[in-house]
Amino acid sequence: MKVLEIEPGGRYVDGTLGRAGHARGMIERGAKVLGIDRDDEAVTEVKALGLAELEVVKGNHGDLAEIARSHGWTEVDGVLLDLGVSSPQLDEAERGFSFMREGPLDMRMDRDKGPTAADLVNGLDASELAAILKELGEEPRSRQIAGAIVKARARGRIETTLRLAEIVERAVGGRRGAHHPATRTFQALRMKVNDELGELERALTGALELLKPGGRLAVITFESLSDRTVKSFFAAHAGREVSLQAGGSRWEGMLPKVKAVTRKAIKAAEEETGTNPRARSAKLRAVEKEKV
Numbered sequence: 001m002k003v004l005e006i007e008p009g010g011r012y013v014d015g016t017l018g019r020a021g022h023a024r025g026m027i028e029r030g031a032k033v034l035g036i037d038r039d040d041e042a043v044t045e046v047k048a049l050g051l052a053e054l055e056v057v058k059g060n061h062g063d064l065a066e067i068a069r070s071h072g073w074t075e076v077d078g079v080l081l082d083l084g085v086s087s088p089q090l091d092e093a094e095r096g097f098s099f100m101r102e103g104p105l106d107m108r109m110d111r112d113k114g115p116t117a118a119d120l121v122n123g124l125d126a127s128e129l130a131a132i133l134k135e136l137g138e139e140p141r142s143r144q145i146a147g148a149i150v151k152a153r154a155r156g157r158i159e160t161t162l163r164l165a166e167i168v169e170r171a172v173g174g175r176r177g178a179h180h181p182a183t184r185t186f187q188a189l190r191m192k193v194n195d196e197l198g199e200l201e202r203a204l205t206g207a208l209e210l211l212k213p214g215g216r217l218a219v220i221t222f223e224s225l226s227d228r229t230v231k232s233f234f235a236a237h238a239g240r241e242v243s244l245q246a247g248g249s250r251w252e253g254m255l256p257k258v259k260a261v262t263r264k265a266i267k268a269a270e271e272e273t274g275t276n277p278r279a280r281s282a283k284l285r286a287v288e289k290e291k292v
């Protein structure tokens, strides 16, 4: 709320509405909010709250600018993205996001659109699977795990979360360290199924387009690939002054121009991570669109 400088009467887009925790914070400060989420359950639940200052739209934040304009939101004071999965998505076994809970291997945030994680795990060849695990999970044992998946599915389609978690655990030789051995595999599949990095790039571009000069864009990420995407997008739009031989300087960078609001990523304080351990990996970065 502080980083976005929420003002009474201001208009904000929340591109990851979830259960409207942030949106309610904005409304309590006198703002109007357009909330977008691709998850039907989130949209239905929040619509049922009947908040007068909140317009709820089911959609993909990759289409943020188009969705906003088509609902009459042509210029806004701020945009928030709080990326990744929500707690309800993680906690509901039937959504298939968790390697701790038995459920169908689904992982789609929008269940109207395929393919599911099971489709990928059972349909891709070993090299395609390994590439996804390496690129989107930064999994060092991607080939080993992909090989084990292909071998296991020859005995029957891999349909559930716990079966996949067990295959991965066996492939890497059991548990080591604090994280479950399937953590990176599940992250990679989730990011692929939902094209999270692609949608993030499109959302960032759309958000800058939609912001008023002086408006702010704040993004919270929970894993390093999305954080890197945000950091380099912000750096490209913050540009740099290059000195010219003939004197003077030229600005090099992408438009629209922004300036950093957060010098380094902001992390949750211990006070928060103590009661909400999922906040441990959260990083918040923000920029302000420059007045031209």
Ligand SMILES: C[S@@+](CC[C@H](N)C(=O)[O-])C[C@H]1O[C@@H](n2cnc3c(N)ncnc32)[C@H](O)[C@@H]1O
Pocket (backbone or CB within 6 Å): 015, 016, 017, 018, 019, 020, 021, 022, 023, 036, 037, 038, 039, 042, 059, 060, 061, 062, 082, 083, 084, 085, 086, 087, 109, 199, 200
């Ligand atoms: C971490 S939760 C956000 C929680 C929210 N800030 C709150 O206060 O309740 C992320 C939400 O973003 C949604 N989401 C993720 N990617 C999306 C996308 N590309 N387009 C729209 N919604 C998306 C998920 O469905 C999920 O509900």
